[in-house]
Amino acid sequence: MTAQSLPNTPLLFTPTKLRELTIRNRIMASPMCQYHSDDGGPNDWHMMHLGRLAIGGCGIVFGEETAVEPDGRKTHSCAGLYHQSHIAAYRRLTDMIKQHGAVPAIQLGHSGRKGSCHGAIEDWRPLTVEDAKSGLPPWQIMTPSAAISPPRPIPPKEMDHDDIKRVIEAFRTATKRSIDAGYDIVEIHGAHGYLIHQFLSSSANQRDDAYGGSLENRMRFAVEVSAAVREEWPQDKPVFFRLSAVDGKGGSWRLPDSIALAKALRAVDIDVVDVSSGGVTGSSDMPMVPRIPAYQASFSGRIRQEASIKTIAVGGITTAKQAEDILQAGDADIIAMARELLWNADWPAHAAEALGVDDPFSYLPTGYAHRLRLREAQKTMDINQDQNLIAKSLRYFLDDNTSS
Numbered sequence: 001m002t003a004q005s006l007p008n009t010p011l012l013f014t015p016t017k018l019r020e021l022t023i024r025n026r027i028m029a030s031p032m033c034q035y036h037s038d039d040g041g042p043n044d045w046h047m048m049h050l051g052r053l054a055i056g057g058c059g060i061v062f063g064e065e066t067a068v069e070p071d072g073r074k075t076h077s078c079a080g081l082y083h084q085s086h087i088a089a090y091r092r093l094t095d096m097i098k099q100h101g102a103v104p105a106i107q108l109g110h111s112g113r114k115g116s117c118h119g120a121i122e123d124w125r126p127l128t129v130e131d132a133k134s135g136l137p138p139w140q141i142m143t144p145s146a147a148i149s150p151p152r153p154i155p156p157k158e159m160d161h162d163d164i165k166r167v168i169e170a171f172r173t174a175t176k177r178s179i180d181a182g183y184d185i186v187e188i189h190g191a192h193g194y195l196i197h198q199f200l201s202s203s204a205n206q207r208d209d210a211y212g213g214s215l216e217n218r219m220r221f222a223v224e225v226s227a228a229v230r231e232e233w234p235q236d237k238p239v240f241f242r243l244s245a246v247d248g249k250g251g252s253w254r255l256p257d258s259i260a261l262a263k264a265l266r267a268v269d270i271d272v273v274d275v276s277s278g279g280v281t282g283s284s285d286m287p288m289v290p291r292i293p294a295y296q297a298s299f300s301g302r303i304r305q306e307a308s309i310k311t312i313a314v315g316g317i318t319t320a321k322q323a324e325d326i327l328q329a330g331d332a333d334i335i336a337m338a339r340e341l342l343w344n345a346d347w348p349a350h351a352a353e354a355l356g357v358d359d360p361f362s363y364l365p366t367g368y369a370h371r372l373r374l375r376e377a378q379k380t381m382d383i384n385q386d387q388n389l390i391a392k393s394l395r396y397f398l399d400d401n402t403s404s
C-alpha cells in the first residue's frame with residue numbers, strides 16, 4: 001500500500017501534498033449519490049461502496065453529496081450531516097477508508113430547487129401528494145428566484161436574507177461535524193444546478209438584491225459559504241469547491257464566469273476547484289457540453305492556468321494514458337472518476353500496471369497483493385525447462401484418477 005516515489009514514476013502515481021495532507025496518488029473517486037441513506041445517515045451499503053473504492057487504490061475517496069439540512073436533500077434517501085447523531089456513522093466510514101491508505105473526503109451541498117424528488121433511476125421525478133401515501137411526502141423547496149423555478153406541486157419559496165444566513169450557518173455546522181467525523185477534505189458542491197449554482201447562474205437567479213444581478217452579486221452566496229467553511233476547516237487541510245465550468249443546454253454561465261469565481265474562491269483560501277459542468281438549464285441557445293472522452297479536462301486546464309489555482313479534471317476519463325496525459329499537459333492536478341470506478345473499482349491498480357509502475361499490486365490490500373505477486377511469478381515460470389517434471393506430475397494425478 002506504499003506510494004511509489006521512483007524518479008520515473010508517472011505523475012498519476014506521484015504522491016501529492018495539499019496543505020499538510022499527503023495523498024498517495026492523483027486518483028480521486030468522485031462523489032456519487034447512492035440513494036441508500038437512513039434519514040441522512042450512512043449504513044453498510046456505504047461501507048461496501050466506499051470500501052471497494054478504498055481498497056482499489058484511489059488516493060482520495062469522496063462520499064456522495066451530503067446535505068447540510070434535511071430540506072437540502074434531493075430525495076428522502078439522500079445523505080445528510082444535519083444531526084449530531086450522524087457523526088458516529090460517518091466516523092465508521094472515514095476510519096475504514098484511512099485504514100486502506102486513502103484519504104476520506106466529504107462533499108457538502110444543498111439541492112435548492114432540485115430537491116423533493118425521486119432518485120436518478122426515476123429521472124428525479126418530483127414528489128407529489130400521492131407519494132406521501134407511501135411515506136415519501138414532498139417538501140417545500142427553496143431557490144434564489146421562485147418565479148423562474150420549474151413548477152412543483154408545492155410552489156418553491158424564494159429565499160430571503162434569513163434563509164441565506166441559515167443555510168450558510170448550516171454549511172458551517174456541517175463542516176464542524178465533518179471534522180468530528182474524521183474527514184481530511186471537504187468539498188462545497190457549487191455545481192450541477194444545485195443551490196449554490198442556482199445563485200451563480202442568471203438562468204436561475206433574477207434577484208435584484210445583493211445576491212443577484214451582477215456577476216459579483218451572484219457569486220456572493222458561493223463566496224460566503226466558502227469563507228464560512230474555510231473558517232471552520234483546519235488550516236492544515238484543504239477545501240475543494242466543485243463548480244460547473246459552464247451551464248448545460250439553454251443556460252447562461254460561461255467559462256470566463258468560472259475563471260472569475262475561481263479567483264474569488266482563491267481569495268477566501270479555497271485550495272482546489274473541481275471542474276464539472278451542466279445542471280442549470282434555461283432558454284438560451286447554449287448547447288450541451290459534448291460527451292467526448294475527458295469532456296471537461298480543457299475547462300479544468302483553462303481555470304488552472306487563468307485563475308492560478310489547483311484543479312481536478314473529471315468526466316469521461318477511462319484510461320490510464322488519458323489520465324496521465326491530462327496531468328502531463330498541465331490541465332489538472334488531480335484526476336477524478338465516477339462511472340469507470342463503478343465498472344472497475346480496482347482501476348488504480350490496473351492503471352499502475354498499464355503505466356509501468358513497479359509493483360502495481362502494492363495499491364491493493366496486503367493480502368490480495370501477496371497472492372497476486374505469487375500468481376505473477378507462476379505466470380512467468382519457464383515451463384520449458386521443467387517439461388519432464390510437469391509431465392511426470394500430471395501423469396501421477398491422471399493415472400491416479402483413472403485407476404479409481
Ligand SMILES: Cc1cc2nc3c(=O)[nH]c(=O)nc-3n(C[C@H](O)[C@H](O)[C@H](O)COP(=O)(O)O)c2cc1C
Nearest residue numbers: 030031032033064065314315316317337338339340
Ligand atoms: C452514480 C453517480 C452519482 C453521482 N453523484 C454525484 C454527487 O453526489 N455529487 C456530484 O458532484 N456529482 C455526482 N455525480 C457526478 C460524478 O461525480 C462525475 O462528475 C460524473 O459522473 C462524470 O465523471 P465520469 O465520466 O467519470 O463518470 C454522480 C455520478 C454518478 C455516476
